[in-house]
Amino acid sequence: MTVLTRGAYAGPGTSLDFKTGNWRSTEKPAHIHAKAPCHAACPAGEDQQAWFAKLQEGHAEDAWRELVSANPLPAITGRVCPHPCETACNRVAVEGALAIHNVERWLGDEAMRRNWAYPVTEPAEDAPDVAIVGAGPGGVSAAYHCLRHGLRATLYETAPEAGGLLRSAIPRTRLPRETIDAELARVLGLPGITLHTRARLGRDVTIDELKRKHAAVLLAPGCQEGKEWSVDGAVPADLHEGLHLLKEFMDHGAVPEAKNVIVHGGGNTAMDLCRIMKRSGAETVTLITASVLPGPDADPSDVINVVPRELEEALEEGVEVIEHATINRLIMKGSQVCGAEIQSLRKLPGQDGRSRRVGFEGTERVINVDMVIPCIGERVDPEGLNGLVDHGYLRPSDRFGRLAEERVLALGDARGDRGTVADAIGDGRLAVSAVAAQLAGESDPPADARGEMPSGGLNLGYYEGISRAVAPKLAVADRTFDKEIEGDIGRAAVMAEAERCMACGNCLACDNCWTFCPDNAVIKTEELAVDGSHYLFDMDFCKGCGICAHECPTGFIQMLPEEAGG
Amino acid sequence: MSTEGQDAARLAELRQKFGREPLPPREGEAEQSPRDAQPRFRGLESGHRACQGCGEALAARLVMECAGPDVMIANATGCLEVFTTAWPQSAWRVPWVHSLFENAAAVASGMEAAMKAKGRNTKVLAFGGDGGTYDIGFQALSGMLERYHNVLYVCFDNEAYMNTGIQRSSSTPHAATTTTSPAGKERMGKRHLKKDLLSIIAAHHIPFAASASVAYAADLQRKVRYAMGVDGPTFLVVHSPCPLGWRHASAMTIEVARRAVECGLFPLVEIERGAVTNVMPIRDVRPVTDYLSLQGRFAHLMKDADSRAAEERAHLQALADYNIEVFGLRGDSPDAADTTGTAVVGRSGRPAGRI
Ligand SMILES: Cc1cc2nc3c(=O)[nH]c(=O)nc-3n(C[C@H](O)[C@H](O)[C@H](O)COP(=O)(O)OP(=O)(O)OC[C@H]3O[C@@H](n4cnc5c(N)ncnc54)[C@H](O)[C@@H]3O)c2cc1C
Ligand SMILES: Cc1ncc(C[n+]2csc(CCOP(=O)(O)OP(=O)(O)O)c2C)c(N)n1
Ligand code: SF4
Ligand code: SF4
Ligand code: SF4
Numbered sequence: 001m002t003v004l005t006r007g008a009y010a011g012p013g014t015s016l017d018f019k020t021g022n023w024r025s026t027e028k029p030a031h032i033h034a035k036a037p038c039h040a041a042c043p044a045g046e047d048q049q050a051w052f053a054k055l056q057e058g059h060a061e062d063a064w065r066e067l068v069s070a071n072p073l074p075a076i077t078g079r080v081c082p083h084p085c086e087t088a089c090n091r092v093a094v095e096g097a098l099a100i101h102n103v104e105r106w107l108g109d110e111a112m113r114r115n116w117a118y119p120v121t122e123p124a125e126d127a128p129d130v131a132i133v134g135a136g137p138g139g140v141s142a143a144y145h146c147l148r149h150g151l152r153a154t155l156y157e158t159a160p161e162a163g164g165l166l167r168s169a170i171p172r173t174r175l176p177r178e179t180i181d182a183e184l185a186r187v188l189g190l191p192g193i194t195l196h197t198r199a200r201l202g203r204d205v206t207i208d209e210l211k212r213k214h215a216a217v218l219l220a221p222g223c224q225e226g227k228e229w230s231v232d233g234a235v236p237a238d239l240h241e242g243l244h245l246l247k248e249f250m251d252h253g254a255v256p257e258a259k260n261v262i263v264h265g266g267g268n269t270a271m272d273l274c275r276i277m278k279r280s281g282a283e284t285v286t287l288i289t290a291s292v293l294p295g296p297d298a299d300p301s302d303v304i305n306v307v308p309r310e311l312e313e314a315l316e317e318g319v320e321v322i323e324h325a326t327i328n329r330l331i332m333k334g335s336q337v338c339g340a341e342i343q344s345l346r347k348l349p350g351q352d353g354r355s356r357r358v359g360f361e362g363t364e365r366v367i368n369v370d371m372v373i374p375c376i377g378e379r380v381d382p383e384g385l386n387g388l389v390d391h392g393y394l395r396p397s398d399r400f401g402r403l404a405e406e407r408v409l410a411l412g413d414a415r416g417d418r419g420t421v422a423d424a425i426g427d428g429r430l431a432v433s434a435v436a437a438q439l440a441g442e443s444d445p446p447a448d449a450r451g452e453m454p455s456g457g458l459n460l461g462y463y464e465g466i467s468r469a470v471a472p473k474l475a476v477a478d479r480t481f482d483k484e485i486e487g488d489i490g491r492a493a494v495m496a497e498a499e500r501c502m503a504c505g506n507c508l509a510c511d512n513c514w515t516f517c518p519d520n521a522v523i524k525t526e527e528l529a530v531d532g533s534h535y536l537f538d539m540d541f542c543k544g545c546g547i548c549a550h551e552c553p554t555g556f557i558q559m560l561p562e563e564a565g566g
Numbered sequence: 567m568s569t570e571g572q573d574a575a576r577l578a579e580l581r582q583k584f585g586r587e588p589l590p591p592r593e594g595e596a597e598q599s600p601r602d603a604q605p606r607f608r609g610l611e612s613g614h615r616a617c618q619g620c621g622e623a624l625a626a627r628l629v630m631e632c633a634g635p636d637v638m639i640a641n642a643t644g645c646l647e648v649f650t651t652a653w654p655q656s657a658w659r660v661p662w663v664h665s666l667f668e669n670a671a672a673v674a675s676g677m678e679a680a681m682k683a684k685g686r687n688t689k690v691l692a693f694g695g696d697g698g699t700y701d702i703g704f705q706a707l708s709g710m711l712e713r714y715h716n717v718l719y720v721c722f723d724n725e726a727y728m729n730t731g732i733q734r735s736s737s738t739p740h741a742a743t744t745t746t747s748p749a750g751k752e753r754m755g756k757r758h759l760k761k762d763l764l765s766i767i768a769a770h771h772i773p774f775a776a777s778a779s780v781a782y783a784a785d786l787q788r789k790v791r792y793a794m795g796v797d798g799p800t801f802l803v804v805h806s807p808c809p810l811g812w813r814h815a816s817a818m819t820i821e822v823a824r825r826a827v828e829c830g831l832f833p834l835v836e837i838e839r840g841a842v843t844n845v846m847p848i849r850d851v852r853p854v855t856d857y858l859s860l861q862g863r864f865a866h867l868m869k870d871a872d873s874r875a876a877e878e879r880a881h882l883q884a885l886a887d888y889n890i891e892v893f894g895l896r897g898d899s900p901d902a903a904d905t906t907g908t909a910v911v912g913r914s915g916r917p918a919g920r921i
């Protein structure tokens with residue numbers, strides 16, 4: 001008998017029959033997958049957030065495997081990359097960017113110490129074979145990514161060893177030989193990659209031949225030819241062109257003697273040469289650059305294009321810099337330089353809207369020098385390139401590197417719009433992805449259209465200040481020509497550094513949404529959640545209050561219009 | 567129609583109205599739903615009728631998670647009682663009794679005595695709003711504490727009589743506007759001060775009395791667990807923002823609660839037998855305006871043209887500074903249990919070594 005009185009009671013939890021989900025008016029919460037800024041900024045395409053997540057779980061090898069899914073050379077990039085990821089890192093809004101490059105380097109070194117296996121398998125015996133010209137970082141990355149796509153790769157390299165500028169130009173104080181040798185050997189030793197050294201395009205092979213023998217031809221010859229340099233027609237008899245001088249130094253360990261040196265340029269070659277000349281005993285070394293040193297007021301597009309750490313160390317070592325300046329005139333004694341006239345300039349917008357550099361009358365001054373080293377850039381050596389070179393570079397038409405010729409793609413420095421090791425590595429990955437898609441009869445892989453998570457999208461209240469790891473460094477007095485300057489931070493600091501990662505735009509599995517939803521509408525379930533988090537929204541009960549989105553530390557939850565899908 | 571028939575018809579009508587289908591048997595279900603598999607006790611379920619972003623609903627859920635399942639509740643009249651039990655449904659999954667507005671503590675005392683008589687260990691909880699605790703239920707509460715009943719009394723403090731339309735209570739902060747303390751030409755909101763209830767409770771010399779906030783869930787739950795283990799009267803007041811009454815965006819509930827603590831207006835303290843035994847230090851003390859400016863109930867204090875506004879802002883700042891001084895809330899150095907340290911998250915929950 002049903003007795004219904006004011007004292008009757010309802011069954012436990014029967015409110016579940018009442019679906020409050022229809023109270024939502026305009027917005028509903030959703031897991032959005034935004035790119036972490038570090039990832040968005042990485043030219044090699046690494047997802048730092050993803051590998052920091054593995055480190056946070058305590059799995060270093062998994063972190064390395066995640067890292068090398070994009071970049072096979074972390075021990076190298078961890079040492080030389082200008083790390084735009086750190087510049088982009090949202091942690092700047094708390095107390096400072098993560099020391100991403102130090103962690104990357106440690107992972108690369110640790111993989112070699114422990115001989116972790118690259119996550120690739122040997123391609124089939126009859127898999128398509130891709131020809132790659134040039135075994136610099138770009139070519140090596142391309143070869144590695146061929147394996148990831150089930151393709152074989154054959155590298156043609158004119159030098160006796162692989163490595164490109166890593167070996168021939170970047171000083172050992174920044175990138176020890178042992179590191180290059182060990183990491184390249186591990187990649188080039190993977191089954192499915194064949195390396196022909198002393199094989200020069202134009203001399204030993206031709207593009208047409210390669211096209212006949214291979215499924216595609218990737219050109220990664222870098223830029224090996226110095227640009228011509230003269231000041232109003234004056235060219236000193238003993239002109240030392242920057243890259244040439246540097247390569248000679250790398251081979252023989254010596255540079256010509258000079259007391260007062262001017263280096264003219266604003267890139268890595270200029271910076272490395274300044275430091276080498278200073279260390280070789282030059283009294284003064286002055287860098288003349290049209291660009292500006294980084295600083296709060298500096299226009300980012302005008303800032304000198306070098307690894308920030310290198311600039312810092314060069315200044316520490318006593319290199320002087322005259323920014324926003326150029327060389328107007330060389331003061332000669334016969335055919336020897338004995339001075340240079342410097343003039344201030346600025347990058348200003350011209351009549352047509354395009355900016356150009358304008359020299360200012362009345363700012364000329366003369367510096368006494370006995371050597372001027374131009375480092376104003378290099379171009380592609382056109383030999384064997386079938387006339388594909390246009391004004392010094394290969395200038396492909398898209399991000400994959402396509403050239404006018406069918407099945408021929410360009411990557412790395414030779415493109416003309418690149419300039420770092422990480423760029424070249426990223427190019428290798430992109431070019432191979434396009435080749436693989438084409439071979440499979442598919443259209444080009446789509447660009448990652450996800451938005452980027454800015455620091456304003458995070459809830460910074462859930463992170464506390466933890467100071468950034470500081471790498472040990474040789475004191476200026478102890479620096480030599482071959483001892484590495486920056487040291488290893490070590491496992492403990494790596495793990496502590498990983499804890500600082502805020503997981504921008506991705507789920508941290510922190511439970512905040514699950515804890516703070518007043519309506520129990522967040523369900524924690526590792527089994528059913530398939531989107532990289534461990535949580536589902538129960539839309540039957542979610543009232544759309546927005547608390548979960550506001551309290552999600554990483555911005556992974558956002559309120560979307562009710563109509564939106566997903 | 568027979569009485570029985572009438573009842574059945576009425577029940578059918580109610581079920582029709584609330585869309586209730588008879589529940590399938592819950593026991594022995596072949597597959598556990600993800601909801602049933604949640605790794606926490608769901609003493610207060612979904613489907614309750616609290617407003618979007620209700621701090622009180624959240625606070626009650628957090629309390630239930632670590633108090634249940636072997637508890638029974640006496641709940642005073644107020645929002646919590648109303649929104650959880652819209653007949654014929656209940657969001658509770660423990661024995662729950664609706665007392666009157668004024669007597670939750672008295673009813674809980676009786677329940678506790680009954681449990682004792684039956685030789686049962688089931689802990690009795692008493693829930694009330696600030697109206698039901700600071701005001702009308704106060705003498706019943708005082709009696710319960712003085713008679714030393716083994717009851718945990720939780721006051722969900724949303725700083726006004728919300729269920730009846732935002733009337734001021736003795737817990738409403740100074741200068742807040744409510745329907746019975748409206749800001750206008752005559753007054754800048756409530757003229758009087760927020761009652762220092764915790765000190766009065768402490769004067770009963772009970773084993774444990776504390777304040778907590780929905781913004782610091784881990785701290786709140788630690789306090790509940792501690793109180794559950796005490797054999798005797800314990801008291802918890804939980805700061806629970808009300809988006810409707812405080813007039814803030816529903817998404818800002820936690821943010822508002824957090825700022826109340828960080829500015830010093832709602833200090834988190836623990837008192838045992840009359841003595842302060844712990845406080846949550848504030849790592850970065852915020853100005854009260856950070857807290858006030860998020861809420862419509864203080865909007866009149868943000869008008870620069872009104873000189874009274876500046877004075878009231880200064881008054882509230884002085885009250886916050888007073889709390890910080892008397893409870894020693896300013897942290898000397900970063901601490902894992904201070905306002906920032908308690909909030910910090912890490913992968914898969916809170917960093918090791920935190921409460
Ligand atoms: C002094 C200096 C310092 C630098 N420092 C940094 C730094 O700190 N960080 C950073 O990210 N980048 C730095 N760079 C830039 C970086 O080295 C290059 O961007 C990168 O090496 C480009 O890689 P790549 O594979 O495109 O070309 P390269 O490294 O130039 O490799 C090209 C390879 O192709 C081979 N090759 C050329 N022509 C042929 C041919 N016809 N047939 C067969 N093989 C051929 C070459 O021998 C070479 O091995 C620096 C560059 C210089 C010069
Ligand atoms: C004796 C008595 N007076 C008045 C009421 C009407 N009434 C019901 S709830 C309520 C206010 C409740 O306020 P509070 O205790 O702060 O709880 P809240 O709704 O804010 O959570 C009032 C005045 C009542 N139920 N009983
Ligand atoms: S905090 Fe982590 S995810 Fe965010 S930008 Fe920095 S490294 Fe990337
Ligand atoms: S907190 Fe809960 S009710 Fe509010 S939007 Fe998120 S899931 Fe929905
Ligand atoms: S609140 Fe935490 S657990 Fe929830 S989605 Fe955001 S990061 Fe993940």
Ligand SMILES: [Mg+2]
Nearest residue numbers: 695696726728
């Ligand atoms: Mg109230």
